[in-house]
Amino acid sequence: MTLIKEPPPVPTSAATTNAQPSSAEQENTIAASLIVDPSVTHYHQTTPAAYKLQLQPNIAHLVVSAVVIAPCLSSSSPSSPPLAKDDNDTTTPAAAAVVEPRILLLQRAPTDTYPGIWEIPGGSTDDHADPSPLAALTRELREETGLAARAARRLVHVQRLGRAGRLTILTFLMDVDEPPRQQQGGGGGGGKGKVGLQPLSSWNRLVQLDPEEHADFVWATEHEVRQDLAHGDRQLKWRPGSKDIVLKGFRMAAEATEQQGSQADGKQTK
Numbered sequence: 001m002t003l004i005k006e007p008p009p010v011p012t013s014a015a016t017t018n019a020q021p022s023s024a025e026q027e028n029t030i031a032a033s034l035i036v037d038p039s040v041t042h043y044h045q046t047t048p049a050a051y052k053l054q055l056q057p058n059i060a061h062l063v064v065s066a067v068v069i070a071p072c073l074s075s076s077s078p079s080s081p082p083l084a085k086d087d088n089d090t091t092t093p094a095a096a097a098v099v100e101p102r103i104l105l106l107q108r109a110p111t112d113t114y115p116g117i118w119e120i121p122g123g124s125t126d127d128h129a130d131p132s133p134l135a136a137l138t139r140e141l142r143e144e145t146g147l148a149a150r151a152a153r154r155l156v157h158v159q160r161l162g163r164a165g166r167l168t169i170l171t172f173l174m175d176v177d178e179p180p181r182q183q184q185g186g187g188g189g190g191g192k193g194k195v196g197l198q199p200l201s202s203w204n205r206l207v208q209l210d211p212e213e214h215a216d217f218v219w220a221t222e223h224e225v226r227q228d229l230a231h232g233d234r235q236l237k238w239r240p241g242s243k244d245i246v247l248k249g250f251r252m253a254a255e256a257t258e259q260q261g262s263q264a265d266g267k268q269t270k
Contacts, residue, residue: 031135035151040172044134044152048125051133052168060166064137065122066174067156067249068104068147070219073197099197101253102219103246104207105236106144109215116215118236120171120246121145133170141176145217146208151175154252157245171245173252179206222250 036044043051052059105118123140130136138149154173161167179202200219207217220230225246228236236243 031131031138031149034134034138034149035175036134037151037153040134040152040155043155043170043172044132046132047127048130048133048136049127055165055168057164057166059160059168061162061168062125062133063122063167063169064125064133064140065120065169065171066137066141066149067120067171067246067253068141068145068174068176069101069249069253070104070176070178070203071099071197072102072200072203072219074098074100074200100221101250102200102203102221103225103249104145104147105218105220105225105230105246106209106214107216107218107234109211109213112213114239116237117239118218119239119242120249121147122169122171134172137172137174141174144210144213147176147206149174150177153256156249156252159241159245171249173249173256176206179203222247225250 031044034044046054048062052062104121106121108114108117108119110116121141121144122137123144125133125136130139134152137152141147141149152172152174155170156173157169157171159169159171161169179198181198203219209215209217216234218230218234220236224230225236225243228238228243230236
């Protein structure tokens with residue numbers, strides 16, 4: 001899969017360079033550096049206001065949401081051997097652990113609308129502050145979870161609600177910055193001591209919730225989503241249609257990963 005990386009805007013004057021950027025300008029700079037798949041470039045180049053006018057009938061309210069799936073490292077069984085082979089090499093043996101895709105779900109605060117409901121991150125676009133729907137999504141991700149968006153990979157779903165579809169929700173498959181690489185010992189060269197995949201605990205430490213909006217979060221497997229039960233004690237309650245979108249996100253993430261693998265294999269055979 002070929003991805004397009006658009007460079008951040010370049011200051012046009014010394015005064016601009018010396019000026020302290022506002023929080024909105026910082027968000028827009030982050031959004032400008034987002035890696036965007038060609039299939040969703042339109043949502044990175046069109047303002048929310050212009051997008052709403054393009055739809056027929058025109059919509060009044062545009063919401064964006066993110067399917068964020070982390071490739072979490074987990075032991076294949078409680079009796080799995082230690083992940084580290086020795087003191088200087090923490091490469092994970094294939095037989096010792098498996099990669100479990102997990103989606104980030106947030107539980108709405110008890111004082112908010114739909115209290116206790118589980119959902120994916122997202123929120124309303126701002127016609128004045130957000131240069132594009134994807135810029136709005138990078139902002140919402142940071143505000144709600146503390147996660148930094150890195151790439152927009154697919155448009156997962158378009159949902160039109162309300163009278164004549166005046167409310168539209170765009171759901172994207174998003175990549176975020178991964179946890180810092182774990183290191184063991186002082187092993188200096190050649191990348192030794194680095195783990196390529198991170199355990200669930202590392203992904204948990206990345207998430208920082210806004211308590212006014214969300215009370216809890218979980219990285220859930222597809223099986224847990226289907227069972228409406230995550231980590232054995234979190235009962236997942238959904239708004240109508242939300243669970244289907246989450247499961248669709250799992251399918252599209254698997255397809256995108258498979259496509260990337262096929263393209264990588266093709267390059268190696270050339």
